Amino acid sequence: MANLEIGGIDCRRLAEVSGTPLLVYDEAKIEGQFAAATSNFKSEKFETEVVYAAKAFSCKAIFEKAKEAGAGLDVVSGGELYCAQQAGVDMKSVYFHGNNKSEEELRMALEAGCGTIVLDNRMESQRLVNLAAELKRPIDVLLRVNPGIEAHTHEYIRTSGSDSKFGISIKKAEEIAELIQPVLNSEYVTFKGFHSHIGSQITETEGFEKALEIMIDFIREMKEQYRITAGCLSIGGGFGIKYTAVDKPIPLGEMAEILARTCETLIAEKGVALKKLLIEPGRSIVGEAGYALYRVGFSKDTDSKHFLFVDGGMSDNIRPALYQAEYSCDIATRMGEPKDKTFCVAGKNCESGDILIKEAKLPSSVCEGDLLVIYAAGAYGYSMASNYNRAGRPEVVFVKDGKARRVLRRETYEDQLRLEADEQLTI
Ligand SMILES: Cc1ncc(COP(=O)(O)O)c(C=O)c1O
Numbered sequence: 221m222a223n224l225e226i227g228g229i230d231c232r233r234l235a236e237v238s239g240t241p242l243l244v245y246d247e248a249k250i251e252g253q254f255a256a257a258t259s260n261f262k263s264e265k266f267e268t269e270v271v272y273a274a275k276a277f278s279c280k281a282i283f284e285k286a287k288e289a290g291a292g293l294d295v296v297s298g299g300e301l302y303c304a305q306q307a308g309v310d311m312k313s314v315y316f317h318g319n320n321k322s323e324e325e326l327r328m329a330l331e332a333g334c335g336t337i338v339l340d341n342r343m344e345s346q347r348l349v350n351l352a353a354e355l356k357r358p359i360d361v362l363l364r365v366n367p368g369i370e371a372h373t374h375e376y377i378r379t380s381g382s383d384s385k386f387g388i389s390i391k392k393a394e395e396i397a398e399l400i401q402p403v404l405n406s407e408y409v410t411f412k413g414f415h416s417h418i419g420s421q422i423t424e425t426e427g428f429e430k431a432l433e434i435m436i437d438f439i440r441e442m443k444e445q446y447r448i449t450a451g452c453l454s455i456g457g458g459f460g461i462k463y464t465a466v467d468k469p470i471p472l473g474e475m476a477e478i479l480a481r482t483c484e485t486l487i488a489e490k491g492v493a494l495k496k497l498l499i500e501p502g503r504s505i506v507g508e509a510g511y512a513l514y515r516v517g518f519s520k521d522t523d524s525k526h527f528l529f530v531d532g533g534m535s536d537n538i539r540p541a542l543y544q545a546e547y548s549c550d551i552a553t554r555m556g557e558p559k560d561k562t563f564c565v566a567g568k569n570c571e572s573g574d575i576l577i578k579e580a581k582l583p584s585s586v587c588e589g590d591l592l593v594i595y596a597a598g599a600y601g602y603s604m605a606s607n608y609n610r611a612g613r614p615e616v617v618f619v620k621d622g623k624a625r626r627v628l629r630r631e632t633y634e635d636q637l638r639l640e641a642d643e644q645l646t647i
């Protein structure tokens with residue numbers, strides 16, 4: 221009976237030291253993914269930049285890894301921006317996204333010296349121009365447009381259909397040109413180009429190639445029809461990873477290379493001068509590097525199911541309940557044993573939908589006290605975790621070369637009570 225090792229460390233030891241549920245990141249895998257993206261996303265025709273999408277997993281330690289890899293940072297809230305500041309990220313490399321940034325967040329970005337705001341709509345464009353003038357702070361902008369591509373992924377994580385809440389439909393060229401006008405007249409805000417993002421967990425190149433073509437045609441149209449020059453294009457993130465044997469993603473490095481080459485061909489064909497191309501991977505950087513370790517508790521048989529309960533659940537990984545997302549798992553303390561029984565792996569949250577894996581083949585010898593590992597748990601698990609049932613968020617450790625470091629400590633009952641208040645409000 222063997223135990224799973226991550227980064228040269230026995231899982232049982234990790235669980236003994238840190239407790240469970242525990243999120244373990246193999247640092248070498250994170251570094252490998254950053255390197256695959258940055259080294260393959262290169263061109264002699266234009267500048268390139270890899271921007272890590274913080275929403276996939278954010279904490280100071282991962283922001284530091286992005287910085288070391290020479291990647292920029294995509295943030296979508298004051299909270300992510302603040303964390304980036306505290307991690308010592310170069311604010312010039314920060315791209316601030318979001319469809320409804322508050323005035324407070326826009327001020328914060330301007331005051332922090334954030335490099336680029338990715339504008340979403342007309343109201344935001346005018347608001348930013350006014351605020352930048354008031355604060356006398358320079359800032360670059362990209363405008364998010366919606367190329368209208370239906371990506372092959374779950375409907376909740378598609379972002380680019382014509383009714384998406386993000387960006388402005390590419391069909392509304394005149395409206396887009398009008399929206400950019402105040403920026404072009406602004407002393408402080410500089411229009412750099414366009415952004416598009418077609419969805420997430422996309423495993424084929426086709427959607428991205430299509431998006432590139434549509435966006436490059438659009439850049440040409442804006443130049444010819446409206447004399448608006450967009451030197452910069454971000455094609456967003458969304459590169460898929462392998463959750464189960466069904467997923468056959470294109471490796472991130474290959475994807476990055478294909479996008480750079482496709483863009484070179486397209487700009488040559490269409491006679492478009494592009495200064496810079498960006499990608500914004502999130503999931504593909506951290507997803508497969510993350511291992512969720514749970515302690516097995518009780519088990520029970522119902523009419524048609526063998527339930528195996530673990531000490532976490534939808535409060536640390538909402539994805540199965542929210543998107544019917546599928547994962548693969550093992551009993552980390554029984555590696556190599558025959559997987560001869562089908563279990564339904566369920567969490568401990570008070571919700572029937574709190575199922576992590578509907579049908580998992582595992583050794584029938586599994587018993588209370590064993591450890592269960594869910595693979596590819598590094599993206600959108602911790603970042604979408606909640607305190608449902610006052611479950612505390614798990615501890616997070618980074619492991620590498622037989623060494624482990626805690627990067628986020630376990631959330632305690634006391635941490636939660638710190639938010640309690642009993643103050644009379646002056647209304
Ligand atoms: C604008 C934008 N960029 C990047 C990403 C990162 O996506 P992913 O984690 O799928 O790479 C997202 C999320 O889907 C996004 O909305």
Ligand SMILES: N[C@@H](CCCC[NH3+])C(=O)O
Nearest residue numbers: 275377420421539599600
């Ligand atoms: N949170 C989603 C992806 C949304 C990406 C953000 N636009 C997931 O877990 O798959």
